[in-house]
C-alpha cells in the first residue's frame with residue numbers, strides 16, 4: 001500500500017538541486033503528501049505545489065520561530081490562501097521555547113491569533129511544540145473545538161492520553177533513533193487509530209539514513225518501526241495511518 005507523508009517541507013533549499021525528481025518519486029510511490037507552511041513565503045509555495053500536483057496538499061501558517069514576518073497584513077494574505085480547497089489545515093503553529101527566537105508572551109499571542117484564524121475558517125491545525133508542552137496544552141484547552149495534528153509529538157504517554165480525543169499524534173524519524181525511549185512508549189500505549197506518519201523532511205531523517213537529507217519516501221521506515229513496536233504488520237500500519245491522515249485533513253478517498 002502507498003503511504004502518506006502528513007508533514008513535509010519540499011520548498012526547503014535542501015531540495016533545490018533535485019526537487020522535480022523527488023516529486024516524481026512521490027508521484028510514483030506514494031499516495032500523497034502535505035506540504036507544511038511555516039511563514040508567508042513557504043505558505044505561498046505550499047499552495048503553489050498543491051495547485052501544480054494532484055498528489056500534494058498544503059497548509060498555511062507561521063511557525064513560532066518565524067513569527068517576525070507575522071502582521072495583520074500577512075494574516076490577511078494567509079486568509080486568502082486558506083480559501084484554496086487544497087489548503088487542508090492551518091500550521092505549523094505553536095510554541096518553541098528551545099530556540100526562543102521571540103519571547104514567550106509574543107509566541108503565545110500569535111499562537112492564539114492563529115488558533116482563532118483556524119476556528120474562523122473552520123480548518124484543523126498542525127501544532128509545533130518544543131520544550132513548551134504545558135503552555136501548549138493550556139492554550140489548546142482555551143480552544144476546545146479545535147482539532148488537528150500534534151506534529152513530531154514530543155510529550156509523555158500521560159499528556160498524549162489527554163490530547164488524543166482532539167489530536168492525532170505525528171510520528172516521524174525520531175522513532176527510529178537510539179534515544180527514542182519516550183516516543184516508543186507513546187507508540188506502544190496510544191492506539192494506531194490516533195497516529196499519523198510524517199517525515200518533517202528535509203529534517204528528522206530516520207535510521208538507516210540518519211545524517212542525510214530526509215524525503216517523503218522515507219516515511220516507510222517510520223511505518224516499519226511502528227509495526228515492529230506494536231507487533232502488527234506493515235500493511236495494517238499503512239492502512240490505518242492513511243485513513244487517519246485523510247480524516248484529520250478532510251481528504252476523502254474519492255479525490256486523491
Ligand SMILES: [Zn+2]
Pocket residue numbers: 007009036092200
Ligand atoms: Zn515541520
